[in-house]
Amino acid sequence: MTVDRILPTSEAEDLLALTRELADKELAPRAAEYEAAEKYPEDIFRTLGAAGLLGLPYPEELGGGGLPYEVYLQVLEELAARWAAVAVAVSVHGLSCYALAAHGTPEQQGRWLPGMLGGGQLGAYSLSEPQAGSDAAAVTCKAEPTADGYRITGTKAWITNGGRADFYTLFARTGSDPTHGVSCFLTPGAMDGLSFGRPEDKMGLRAVPTTTAHWDGALLPHDRLIGTEGQGLSIAFGALDSGRLGIAAVAVGIAQAALDEAVAYARERTTFGRRIIDHQGLGFLIADMAAAVESARATYVDAARRRDSGRPYSRQASIAKLVATDAAMKVTTDAVQVLGGYGYTREFPVERYMREAKITQIFEGTNQIQRLVISRSLDDSTR
Incomplete structure (x- = not known):
């Protein structure tokens, strides 16, 4: 069923029509099979990226689509109506781009955002821990300053796209203060000292993995800190x-x-x-x-x-x-x-x-x- 919507521009209407056509052709026919087999739809994300759907709500000058959030959310809804796991992964990708887009320096944004928003990469958000879900201030994963950057040690949990993402927005403790002792980092998807647990055996959204991440003294350069120390929460x-x-x-x-x-x-x-x-x-x-x-x-x-x-x-x-x-x-x-x-x-x-x-x-x-x-x-x- 095509939902009757009131959209702000004809461009938005065209985008939603394109999304429906793509979702009906690429997502709907495969959703049940891939969910049952827990098969990761890597090519789907490449297709969505090529269509420009992974960076829609971010400004064009940062490499995004420059569209209102109202329109972006309706695109997500159309994707979810065909395949919820894919839509959740796209939403999480958008969430993981926020820190750099809102708090990164111009140099950081120019270096990393075009790839993150341009459709060639998929991101993940790494805040929760086994003992720190709703209570984000209870984060214990540590980022210890060194001469070369930050050494990350600890375990994160419930990561959508875990083990598959090209980058992670990571929150780790740099100080003892519960509220102001957590900092934000942009990390590569693969590096020495980073490994992932087996995907959780979930009741739904089975085609996209949710995993733990284990940081065993991985070293991040100083320029991977987003914002200032203690600004993470x-x-x-x-x-x-x-x-x-x-x-x-x-x-x-x-x-x-x-x-x-x-x-x-x-x-x-x-x-x-x-x-x-x-x-x-x-x-x-x-x-x-x-x-x-x-x-x-x-x-x-x-x-x-x-x-x-x-x-x-x-x-x-x-x-x-x-x-x-x-x-x-x-x-x-x-x-x-x-x-x-x-x-x-x-x-x-x-x-x-x-x-x-x-x-x-x-x-x-x-x-x-x-x-x-x-x-x-x-x-x-x-x-």
């Missing part, structure tokens, strides 16, 4: 506001796909001499699914427009992430119910959508963390 949280919108868009894409599948099935399936969509109980359920999808889309579009206009949007990003991912979980569960026994089988994709929706409530800050962010922001009128 501020950079990380700034990136996560944008990343939460990416996950909200992905969640809406999953929910839209589940809704489309449920509607198509309900139009064809008959019971008691009528299409099941004509039974009020089922029809109302599908109506609620549609309302949830469109409401969730509206929340991320509103937050993105705030971001694009330079207004504070942190609370709205958390609201969008909370609303959209909870909606995706509900809509995909209801889609399985609409299909009945068939929904519980792999003959239809709704069981995969349901498994994929669950993780959106967990990463980029669990939905419990989003509620905490929202409640704390209500005393701050600037948000």
Whole structure:
């Protein structure tokens, strides 16, 4: 189903049409097979990069596409409606470019950003640790200053694209202060002293690996520090506001796909001499699914427009992430119910959508963390 959208320019409309065409041709036919086989779609990312879809929200002068975040998120939604794992990887790539684009020096940006935003590379974000997920201030991975740079020692966890990425935005401890003792680094994807654990055996998003990373005294040059020492958590949280919108868009894409599948099935399936969509109980359920999808889309579009206009949007990003991912979980569960026994089988994709929706409530800050962010922001009128 093609969603009726209001886009800011004809260029944006053309881009979204191109994204749909590419996603229908390259993503949709392979998603189920690759997910079942846990096969990494490396060529897909090259195709998306060649189409210019990996650097869309960043300024053209930095090598990006120069498009509003509102448009970029709708591109992510279209990708997610065909293959959620690919869309998540693209969102994480965008997240991993944020630190350098927002806080790097002109020399650092000129050296690394063209490759990162130009489509030839894929990035990963390395903040979480086995004991430091939602509590980012509990990071223990160390970056010890040396005459030649920083020596990195420790373990990071839950890295999307882990072991496959060309670069990692890494957060490591350079001081003892819980809040101001973490710094940000841009690291190569392969170097001496860096290794990865086996991919996690996940219930969804199986085609794109999620791994641990083990830093065993790897040496990073001084110029790999992004921003200043101790600025890492501020950079990380700034990136996560944008990343939460990416996950909200992905969640809406999953929910839209589940809704489309449920509607198509309900139009064809008959019971008691009528299409099941004509039974009020089922029809109302599908109506609620549609309302949830469109409401969730509206929340991320509103937050993105705030971001694009330079207004504070942190609370709205958390609201969008909370609303959209909870909606995706509900809509995909209801889609399985609409299909009945068939929904519980792999003959239809709704069981995969349901498994994929669950993780959106967990990463980029669990939905419990989003509620905490929202409640704390209500005393701050600037948000």
